[in-house]
Amino acid sequence: MIARFLTALLLAVLLTAPAQAADRGRRLVLVTLDGLHWTELFRGADPERAADPAAVAADQRQAIRRAFVEPADRARALMPFLNEVVAREGVLIGDRDHGSCAAVGNAMWFSYPGYNEILTGKPDPAIKSNTHGPNANVSFLAWLNRQPGFAGRVEAVGSWRTFRDILGAPGSGLPVNAGWEDAPTRTPAEAAIARLQAGSARIWPEVRLDTFTQAYALELLKRRKPRVLYVAYGETDDFAHEGRYDQVLWAAQRADRFVGELWKALQADPAYAGRTTLIVTTDHGRGTNGKQAWRHHGKPFAESDQVWIGALGPDVAKGAQPEGCASSSQIAATGLAALGVDWRAFDPAAGTPLDILKPRKP
């Protein structure tokens, strides 16, 4: 009797083992915050700018001072998840006050060239405008979406509708949900998000509010469980262009909370816990030459090529800092390496993986 039970048990284990093994692979969540300068991340709110009536609305000044200027640790007050959890348990690169450095490799210092570099592993000098149209370059996400074990399991959600061009969708076959026009309703929760999105004020026609991007991302993780998810928030850049430093600060704090929510959801889900790498970065910095330069970026705005990169997960070497200046062009290979995928098979000319991953058995 016991022998027969053990045989049945063994059979059950043998039959279910391959299915589980097939799903034991590493997973990746890549997140970008548009145009958030490293000084906000590592120093917190700029006290002078936060007190400037030209940059902060009168009815916001007191709340901004209390929330972001008065706390002893301004960086933690603004972005606690990145500064406490990612920096301590993983890696946070780009704090130039402490000898860490990250920069884009492209010569444009604005969004489309920046995202193209992050997602394809190298700058493309032919991309000179945000209205470049469909990207001829293949992102590592679209490439992965055709590889065994990843096909049909890669998704992208973004606030800026131009991600539909940057990621080459729909030609690439990669599902992209970006901008106000994209409002999938495949589940009851998605239908609820779509309804709220349709009823929301549209401050910018091409950039939906990050809260909708976040809601769709969380629902994707819950229902579709992609192996690779890209989440792209946008508000930090658009409020800066408008000169609303108060709104930039609230948006940065929300985005930090959103990333923390993603991480919490990943840790609570057996499909992701303990085998998911989180990479967080930005597509460009902001200008530092002149009092108003923080609002803008691009070649005329000094130092807007300066970025930051964070990583967290079981393969990330805690506290590692790569030698020299890290480049946005290294993010694609870093993500692929964290997944255990040969990045050279994607593109041997892509930037090499950042030296922040633990050595791994082949």
Ligand SMILES: [Zn+2]
């Ligand atoms: Zn911008």
